[in-house]
Amino acid sequence: MKSLFFAAGIALAGAGSAYADSSDPIKIPINEWTGQHISAHILGSLFEKAGYSVEYVTAGAVPQYAAISQGDLHVQPEVWTNNVGDIYPKAVESGDIVVVGQLGLTPQEGWIYPPYMEEQCPGLPSYEALYDCAQAFASPDTFPKGRLITYPADWGTRSKDVVGQIDIPFEPVAGGSEGAMIAEIKSAVAAEKPMLMMFWQPHWLFAENEFNWVEWDEADGECVEESGQSKGNACGFQQASIDKVANKDFASTWPGAAALFEAFSIDNDTQNTLMNEIDQKGRELEDVIAEWVDANEETWAPWVEAAEAAKN
The missing domain is CATH 3.40.190.10 (Periplasmic binding protein-like II)
Known part of the structure; x- marks a missing residue:
């Protein structure tokens, strides 16, 4: 038809x-x-x-x-x-x-981190663990807040919006480009440094490295990012x-x-x-x-x- x-x-x-x-x-x-x-x-x-x-x-x-x-x-x-x-x-x-x-x-989007970060933040993959161990993800520029690498600025502000809605102690830092984001996460993994990043798949990165996804509260129907999420009621990101x-x-x-x-x-x-x-x-x-x-x-x-x- x-x-x-x-x-x-x-x-x-x-x-x-x-x-x-x-x-x-x-x-x-x-x-x-x-x-x-x-x-x-x-x-x-x-x-x-x-x-x-x-x-x-x-x-x-x-x-x-x-x-x-x-x-x-x-x-x-x-x-x-x-x-x-x-x-x-x-x-x-x-x-x-x-x-x-x-x-x-078949897409997936959200916050990813290397598995070794679970030793420094034992409550992961639950997003609620990030409230208690934000400093484990901090950089000198963001301390005491954790550092969250988000999409480049002209891709929108979705991660920044969620951080504000759920009042989580992280500083969103926009990646300059896909290439810059990949370079940063590969460098962090090689040195086993802290890393939390908004990312997506399909992507070749997941064929070469292991990453875990932050898990969110189950949404009542579709996750609507603009609905005023809060701690204990955060569905994260609508899947595209x-x-x-x-x-x-x-x-x-x-x-x-x-x-x-x-x-x-x-x-x-x-x-x-x-x-x-x-x-x-x-x-x-x-x-x-x-x-x-x-x-x-x-x-x-x-x-x-x-x-x-x-x-x-």
Whole structure:
């Protein structure tokens, strides 16, 4: 059964829309983490296989939604729905951004720490243990508060907000980038130094190191981060779905690309493997993506065929 997104594009194309099968480049935002680079560049490569031109545009994970809603950017294959800011839900509600479906990744987000920290904070993994042993996570700059590395500033303030809501004695410190966060946690693990960090998976980091996740109170339904959490009633972080989204005019402008985008998917194993090649083995993103595309025609050929069928 065709989605409303794809069906609308075909209907407009069939009606002779002047914008159908545009020769303009499809603009895909590039965010701050390697997994998204992989999703975006595989998608872009397959658009090119289907005869479209593609332009990659650097954009912040939250600010990008204004550009997508306005049509300055066209598709985003990897939206972590629990870290989207204020613009995104309004744009989805108004119809300026269309949710096409899920990407296929199984995500987890929260606070991680190396297992050796449980010796210094015996109540872990419960978040309530952090009230009593914050100093075990302290740095000279934060003492007596613990130090919590959070996402880069333009990814939003979710960890900072939770720290404030539950009044936990930690100082949120924004990571400069994904790469800076990884360098810091690897350095800490190598020296068995204190570390508490907001992080996510899928990610190659979990293939090479063991980390534990801080555990929260069970939520009554979904965890709603804005609901005024407190000690004894803290669900932590809403777990995301990872969605594919597009500007409202994408399906009518590029109906073939819309069909491909709807079919497109990536799983954790694929993304973790490719991230490891790039981030750990130091290979160029473009080479890794080209190698995957060459080796996986059986996977993506039906998606490109769907694009060709929609154009004809």
